[in-house]
Amino acid sequence: MTTAAAPEVLVETEGKIGIVTISRPQALNALSVSVMDAVVELLGGFDRDPSIHAMVLAGLPRAFAAGADIGEMKDITGAAGAEKQLSRHLSHWDKIGLLKKPLIAAVSGFALGGGCELAMACDMIVASETAVFGQPEVLIGVIAGAGGTQRLTKAVGKALSMEMNLTGRRLTAREALSFGLVNKVVPVESYLSEAKKLAHTIAAQPPLAVQAAKASVLFAVDSKLSEGLSFERQSFFRLFDTQDQKEGMKAFAEKRKPVWTGN
Ligand code: DAK
Numbered sequence: 189m190t191t192a193a194a195p196e197v198l199v200e201t202e203g204k205i206g207i208v209t210i211s212r213p214q215a216l217n218a219l220s221v222s223v224m225d226a227v228v229e230l231l232g233g234f235d236r237d238p239s240i241h242a243m244v245l246a247g248l249p250r251a252f253a254a255g256a257d258i259g260e261m262k263d264i265t266g267a268a269g270a271e272k273q274l275s276r277h278l279s280h281w282d283k284i285g286l287l288k289k290p291l292i293a294a295v296s297g298f299a300l301g302g303g304c305e306l307a308m309a310c311d312m313i314v315a316s317e318t319a320v321f322g323q324p325e326v327l328i329g330v331i332a333g334a335g336g337t338q339r340l341t342k343a344v345g346k347a348l349s350m351e352m353n354l355t356g357r358r359l360t361a362r363e364a365l366s367f368g369l370v371n372k373v374v375p376v377e378s379y380l381s382e383a384k385k386l387a388h389t390i391a392a393q394p395p396l397a398v399q400a401a402k403a404s405v406l407f408a409v410d411s412k413l414s415e416g417l418s419f420e421r422q423s424f425f426r427l428f429d430t431q432d433q434k435e436g437m438k439a440f441a442e443k444r445k446p447v448w449t450g451n
Contacts, residue, residue, distance in 0.1 A: 194226035204241040204391035205384060206234035209248075216254035217247050219302045223257075224280035235287045238450065241391035241398070243287070244383045245310055246294035249376055252319070253303025258328065274333070281334035284309040288399050290390050294383035295319045296376055300358070305332060308339040311402060313370040314386060315361040316379035321369060322358035342409055343369050394432035394448045400424075 196212040208230045210217045217223075227245065234240040247253055256277070264270050284291070284306065293299075293307040296316035304321050307313050323336040331337060332353060341349040344359075344367040351357050361373045374382045390398060400423040408416045427433050431451040439446035 194222060196220075196223050197226035197230065199230045201240065202384060203388065204239065205244060205387040206231075206237070206240045206242075207244045207246060207384065207387075208234075209246045210253060211248060213248055213250065215257065216251035216298055217303065218255060218257040218259075219253050219306065220257040220260055221277055224277060228280050228283045231284065231287055231291065235289050241289065241393075241395045241450075242387040243289055243291045244294055244380075244387050245284075245291060245306070246380055246383065247296065247299075247303070249316070249318070249379075250297040251303070252293070252295040252297060252299040253306055254298045255301030255303050255324075256334075278334055281305055281309050285335075288402070289395075290387070290398060290402055292383045292387050292390075294380045295321075295370070296379045301325055301332065301336070302334055305334040305336045305339065308335060308343065308369075311406075312386065313364075314379055314383040315364060315370040315373050316376040317361055317373055318376050319361040319364065319370070319373070319379075320358050321361075321364050322356060323353050324356035324358070326354060327356045340369075343367070394430070394436060394446075395450045396430050396432060397427055397436075400427060 196210065198209040198211055200207050208227055210223060210227065212218065212223060231243055231245065234243050264273050291310045293310035293313045295307050295313055297318055298320055299307045300322045301324060304323055323332045323340060325331050325336070337349065337353050340352065348367060359367065359369065361370065364370045365373050372382065404420045404423050407419045411419070432448050435448065436446045
């Protein structure tokens with residue numbers, strides 16, 4: 189069932205997955221402080237809820253999010269004022285990137301500026317054929333402030349990231365797929381169901397191993413190979429403390445499906 193957690197953010201659960209949907213159609217899902225407050229609170233709640241194993245963050249068919257709310261930023265003057273008034277808002281994007289459970293962005297239509305940064309802060313992106321990705325902040329006199337020069341560069345490489353950040357060039361969904369920014373492109377009618385399907389597939393796996401895999405892949409983005417290999421190895425060893433490791437290997441030997449307990 190879908191209930192309104194905040195007027196413009198909807199929340200529902202479906203088995204072991206939690207779904208948060210931004211619904212602010214009149215502003216193309218522009219990410220106001222109140223929208224991001226609700227998104228972070230709801231996803232944080234799912235992250236702490238042991239019955240939820242994976243999450244989906246969705247927008248609307250016309251817009252995942254056309255950016256941070258320009259109306260809330262346009263009257264800010266001076267670097268000190270910007271830092272004072274926007275730092276808490278920036279921490280919203282950081283908090284999405286710090287969630288422990290897998291989070292899939294279901295993106296259709298515009299994913300621009302803070303919207304593109306929000307999608308990139310998720311772990312995977314399922315895009316509709318109409319999805320458009322971009323960091324157009326330069327066109328309004330600023331630059332990306334929540335990861336658009338960093339995560340995008342790590343995802344698509346320096347040359348394309350430069351072009352997107354310096355000219356506002358947008359990527360179509362197909363281009364985003366070819367550059368490795370998104371996981372799959374599907375018809376607009378099915379982008380949400382495909383994102384949920386992927387979340388259900390992940391949610392059916394042993395949750396401690398899934399979370400360890402997520403943490404290890406994210407570590408790779410930020411570290412030297414030798415440090416990453418060491419991090420991965422320690423995580424691998426730690427999973428031998430879990431009952432699901434015993435169950436998974438025992439079930440394999442007994443030629444049956446494992447029954448995961450999450451312990
Ligand atoms: N903010 C507020 N309202 C927006 C908006 C936005 N980002 N994007 C669209 N809207 C509103 C429009 O003002 C319009 O409202 P009304 O005039 O009808 O009241 C409505 O949504 C429909 O938009 P359009 O009439 O413009 O629709 P079109 O189809 O003609 O054009 C568009 C769609 C997406 C190409 C266009 O709306 C557009 O260019 N939007 C702005 C895209 C953009 O520049 N995005 C980047 C914003 S800056 C940070 C955290 C995050 C960020 C920065 C710092 N920290 C806290 C430090 C991120 C910054 C950004 O995202």
